[in-house]
Amino acid sequence: GAVVSQHPSRVICKSGTSVKIECRSLDFQATTMFWYRQFPKKSLMLMATSNEGSKATYEQGVEKDKFLINHASLTLSTLTVTSAHPEDSSFYICSAGWREGHYEQYFGPGTRLTVT
């Protein structure tokens, strides 16, 4: 149990376009979802925390207008990178947890974004 999926696993987009990454909890209702960014051989950097039905809480230094996060249902959160630039190229990971599960976080497999 507690499976989290991400789609797509890899995406290449042109500079200036927007790209959406989906994070789904497949067998539980995720009251909270987290979005991370990871550079090669580096740790996970938390970008934002989203609770179902409310606005995401962004970490300091993360542009909320550039990285749009929506958590419209208990099983789906989306991260949209707007007007992507090459410096946005990275590995994006989501995790999900729920109150009754003591907020244990389960991680998706990640999405590799390349902006050309």
Place this chain on the structure above:
Amino acid sequence: AQTVTQSQPEMSVQEAETVTLSCTYDTSESDYYLFWYKQPPSRQMILVIRQEAYKQQNATENRFSVNFQKAAKSFSLKISDSQLGDAAMYFCAYRSALGGKLIFGQGTELSVKP
């Protein structure tokens, strides 16, 4: 604010041997969780072991065990009988007992030599 520090960027171990990865943390909270995650080349984060701060007994999962020293704020991971499949990045992480975000250390890259 809570912090997690992993002072070993890289570690190496011979297959079948034992290795210990270090982690220290800082917090003013009394109740929290500590975790070790493994990230293999696939980059899927895998939970290795979890420790609840109020439990004095060190957590164990098969070949993986921790040495949790609450007063010293230390949380090391011991891998016994190392296998080639243990080669990965290992992250130590902290989370408040009330929930919320995970705070990760910098990671330790473990290589296993045959």
